[in-house]
Amino acid sequence: FxxxxxxxxxxxxxxxxxxxxxxxxxxxxxxxxxxxxxxxxxxxxxxxxxxxxxxxxxxxxxxxxxxxxxxxxxxxxxxxxxxxxxxxxxxxxxxxxxxxxxxxxxxxxxxxxxxxxxxxxxxxxxxxxxxxxxxxxxxxxxxxxxxxxxxxxxxxxQSIGGGYAGAFLYIFLGLVLWVFGIHGSMLLYVAMAPIANAMWAENMTAFASGLPAPHPEWLYMYFTNLGGSGSTLALVLLMAFLGKSEHFKTLGRVALPTSVFNINEPVIFGTPIVLNPVFALPFILAPSVNFLLTTLVNSMGFSVLTGAMQNNYYPIFALQALSTGSWTGVVWTIVLLAIDLLIYF
Incomplete structure (x- = not known):
């Protein structure tokens, strides 16, 4: 109802x-x-x-x-x-x-x-x-x-922009815009809202009927950006526990509590990632790898998304568990976080 x-x-x-x-x-x-x-x-x-x-x-x-x-x-x-x-x-x-x-x-x-x-x-x-x-x-x-x-x-x-290519482009261009200091996901949502909303609504309707999500790729955001845009939770952990610079250590410890809830503006502007070609590479690469690998495991039936929409600001692990309705969501998040740590390192 x-x-x-x-x-x-x-x-x-x-x-x-x-x-x-x-x-x-x-x-x-x-x-x-x-x-x-x-x-x-x-x-x-x-x-x-x-x-x-x-x-x-x-x-x-x-x-x-x-x-x-x-x-x-x-x-x-x-x-x-x-x-x-x-x-x-x-x-x-x-x-x-x-x-x-x-x-x-x-x-x-x-x-x-x-x-x-x-x-x-x-x-x-x-x-x-x-x-x-x-x-x-x-x-x-x-x-x-x-x-x-x-x-x-x-x-x-929808057939052009609503499939895997459209979902990946939505995420990828958002990351590129962030590198230039523009809130990429918000700007792209304005442009792609009709397609994105249609995809999400069809997923929720299928979920309510007990059917598989017809467009799971539009829900990969729960695994793509761990800790916020750019999947920066890995970077925050590295700065907080392995950082040699006092600036990075302090920033990592300050940003860690909010990063757990996928809020990372302090990291994007404090590192800074904006207009920084060194950090721009892993910032774009980590979520892209997460998207492609999640596509693979979802097609294999390991960590299948249910189609239900979640609040993006739920804490890490809880968000992925709710989006899959299974412990496999937590396991896959740990695997992706380990890969992101390697990329940022």
Whole structure:
């Protein structure tokens, strides 16, 4: 049930947030943006689905059931459509509102009544636009806007950027950006959020159904960056216990408690790793090796990720145990940490 009202409805939450913030950014009432974006999204949503029923002879027959909404329209499969509709619908409303397509009310009329009448015409025009889009999509081979956007846009993008190559690129480029002092993972998340969120949501849905994670590579972050970006826990341990410089010894001991919880900004800027070609090499190499080796052991069935999302700031070993639901996650973390120690040494 928690999965049903969270990740299975992620597109619904996204459309509400986009309507709110797009309207607010143009100085319009956010609630108007929320309602118009949601209404436009529902305008494109088919209220019918194909259902299968067993007959008395044991055979199954399929029929079209009207008056129901397939829950998949509000899940990961609808993320791209939700983004498009949330932005476009609200922007059309802003355009019509700015052009004065609204009913003017006297100043003596209460504000809530005035808002209702002033929004009526712009909102109606937006809904008419999306009703026409719905009708046009029904006459395509896809049958609905959800299937059209997924088939032409989201599906191909996920197949290109959502596999192992996409996940590795997401991690690798984030590390490179960190070397130049830019928070790589945050910056790349902004660019790849539609793909990443779709991958994570599909993993969680599979986990809730007791199925293997369809995209385990997007969960390798739990093993890739031990101690934070760059897998710097190994570096912190070396500095704290083997460092010959007082600066490195002190930094290692100060950074060790936070590194256990995957927070390593003191190390990145205090070593420094930023703009440091010597430390940049192991900083990028260690997580890359961790990713490739984790891919190997996961395919062999040793340390298999469950698909459940975890908080990245859980302490090391606990995080990996929860992400695999097994002691094998802890064992594999110890192996990777030993390899990282060698790389940084």
């Amino acid at each position: 928690p999965i049903l009202i969270t990740s299975d409805l992620i597109s619904l939450y996204l459309i509400l947030a986009l309507g709110y913030f797009v309207a607010k950014s143009f100085g319009k009432k956010p609630i108007n943006g929320v309602l118009i974006a949601l209404g436009s999204f529902l305008m494109l949503t088919p209220f019918e689905m194909t259902a299968s029923f067993p007959t008395e002879t044991g055979e199954e027959i399929s029929t079209l059931v009207s008056g129901v909404i397939p829950i998949t329209n509000f899940g990961p499969q609808g993320i791209f459509l939700a983004m498009i509709v949330g932005i476009v619908a609200t922007r059309i409303y802003v355009y019509f509102d700015n052009k004065g397509f609204k009913i003017k009310m006297p100043a003596s009329v209460p504000e809530n009544v005035t808002n209702m009448f002033e929004t009526m015409i712009p909102a109606s025009m937006v809904f008419i636009v999306f009703m026409l889009v719905r009708v046009a999509c029904m006459h395509t081979e896809f049958g609905s806007a959800q299937e059209l956007i997924y088939g032409l846009l989201q599906g191909p993008l």
